[in-house]
Amino acid sequence: MDLEVRHLRVVCAIAEAGSLTRAASALGLTQPGLSAQLRRIETLLGGTLFDRRQTGTVPTPFGELVLGRARAILPGIDGLLADTGRATRRLRAADQIRIGSVGAPLLGHLVLAVKSVLPAAEVTTRCEYAPVPLLDDLVAGRLEAAVLGDHPDQELPSREGIALHPVATEPVFALLPDAHPLALRDEVSLSDLLDEDWAVPRPDSDRTPEYWSSVCALTGRRPYTPYEADGRQLIELVRAGLAVSLCQANFIEAPGTTVRPLTGNPLWYRHVLAWRHDTPLDAHAPEVLRRVTDGYLTTSALSPVYTRWRAGRGQG
Structure with missing residues (x-):
C-alpha cells in the first residue's frame, strides 16, 4: 500500500478530534474501521503515531513529525484541488x-x-x-x-x-388526520395541537424539529414526539390517525389529511x-x-x- 493524501487527512483528523471515536464520527467511519485504517497507516510509515489513553489519543514524537509534514502539505494540495476544480467547472x-x-x-x-x-x-x-x-x-x-x-x-x-x-417566506401550517376534531376548525391553536402525539422529521443536520420545539416552548410546553419520519412516511402516520404534524403552507392536502393555518402564525419557513x-x-x-x-x-x-x-x- 502506498501513502495517499487521504491517509494524511485521517492522521490530522484524529489529532484534531483527540479521540478515535470523535474522529470516526467526523469522517463518517466506524470506530473499528478507523482503528484498522490507522494501524495500516502506522505500518506503512513504520512507527506508532498515537498513544491510546483513557482520555483520548495523543501524538507520539514520531506522530508529531508526521503531523508537521502533513499540515504543511495538505493546504497546498487543497489549493491545487480548488484551482483545478474551478478550471474544470469553467470548462x-x-x-x-x-x-x-x-x-x-x-x-x-x-x-x-x-x-x-x-x-x-x-x-x-x-x-x-x-x-x-x-x-x-x-x-x-x-x-x-x-x-x-x-x-x-x-x-x-x-x-x-x-x-x-x-x-418567499410563508407560515407553517398544521397537518391533521381528516377525522381529527381539530380538522373541523378554520384554524388551529398551537396549544391545542400540543395535546396530541406528533410526527416530526429526523433531526440529522436539519434543524426543523429544533425550531418547532423552541417555538412550542414559548407556550410553556414541548411537543410529545413518539414518531420520527420524513416525507411519505410522515404523511402516512398522520393519515392513519396516529399523529399530527406541521407542513409548508403550500402543501397540497394528501387524501386522508387536512391542512389548517395556525392561530397567530407562530412558525415560519423561508424558501x-x-x-x-x-x-x-x-x-x-x-x-x-x-x-x-x-x-x-x-x-x-x-x-x-x-x-x-x-x-x-x-x-x-
Missing part, C-alpha cells in the same frame, strides 16, 4: 448544471428556469432532507445550484462564492435559491429568480388553504 459549466433540493416546491421551477436561460445545459438533480449538506456541496463544487430553506433565527450561513436568494457565483447561472440571476418566483406563486395557488390565508391578508 463544463455551459453544458452541466447539477441541482440539489430539499423538500420544497421550487425544484421543478428551477430546472425549467435553467433550461430556459441555458438551453444547451445538461441538468441533473438530487434531493436531501436537510439544507446544510447541500450548501456544503455547493461550496465544494459538487453542485452548481440548490433549493434550500431555513427558519427565523436559523438563517443559512453565508459562504464565500455562493449566492443566496430568498424567494431560498442558492448557486455558485462561478457558474453561468449567475449572469442570469434576475431571470431565474423571476421564473422561480412566478412558479412558486402558481404552485401556491393550488393549495386552497394557503390561497384563503393569503387572500385574508391581501396577498391574493
Whole structure:
C-alpha cells in the first residue's frame, strides 16, 4: 500500500478530534474501521503515531513529525484541488448544471428556469432532507445550484462564492388526520395541537424539529414526539390517525389529511435559491429568480388553504 493524501487527512483528523471515536464520527467511519485504517497507516510509515489513553489519543514524537509534514502539505494540495476544480467547472459549466433540493416546491421551477436561460445545459438533480449538506456541496463544487430553506433565527450561513436568494417566506401550517376534531376548525391553536402525539422529521443536520420545539416552548410546553419520519412516511402516520404534524403552507392536502393555518402564525419557513457565483447561472440571476418566483406563486395557488390565508391578508 502506498501513502495517499487521504491517509494524511485521517492522521490530522484524529489529532484534531483527540479521540478515535470523535474522529470516526467526523469522517463518517466506524470506530473499528478507523482503528484498522490507522494501524495500516502506522505500518506503512513504520512507527506508532498515537498513544491510546483513557482520555483520548495523543501524538507520539514520531506522530508529531508526521503531523508537521502533513499540515504543511495538505493546504497546498487543497489549493491545487480548488484551482483545478474551478478550471474544470469553467470548462463544463455551459453544458452541466447539477441541482440539489430539499423538500420544497421550487425544484421543478428551477430546472425549467435553467433550461430556459441555458438551453444547451445538461441538468441533473438530487434531493436531501436537510439544507446544510447541500450548501456544503455547493461550496465544494459538487453542485452548481440548490433549493434550500431555513427558519427565523436559523438563517443559512453565508459562504464565500455562493449566492443566496430568498424567494418567499410563508407560515407553517398544521397537518391533521381528516377525522381529527381539530380538522373541523378554520384554524388551529398551537396549544391545542400540543395535546396530541406528533410526527416530526429526523433531526440529522436539519434543524426543523429544533425550531418547532423552541417555538412550542414559548407556550410553556414541548411537543410529545413518539414518531420520527420524513416525507411519505410522515404523511402516512398522520393519515392513519396516529399523529399530527406541521407542513409548508403550500402543501397540497394528501387524501386522508387536512391542512389548517395556525392561530397567530407562530412558525415560519423561508424558501431560498442558492448557486455558485462561478457558474453561468449567475449572469442570469434576475431571470431565474423571476421564473422561480412566478412558479412558486402558481404552485401556491393550488393549495386552497394557503390561497384563503393569503387572500385574508391581501396577498391574493
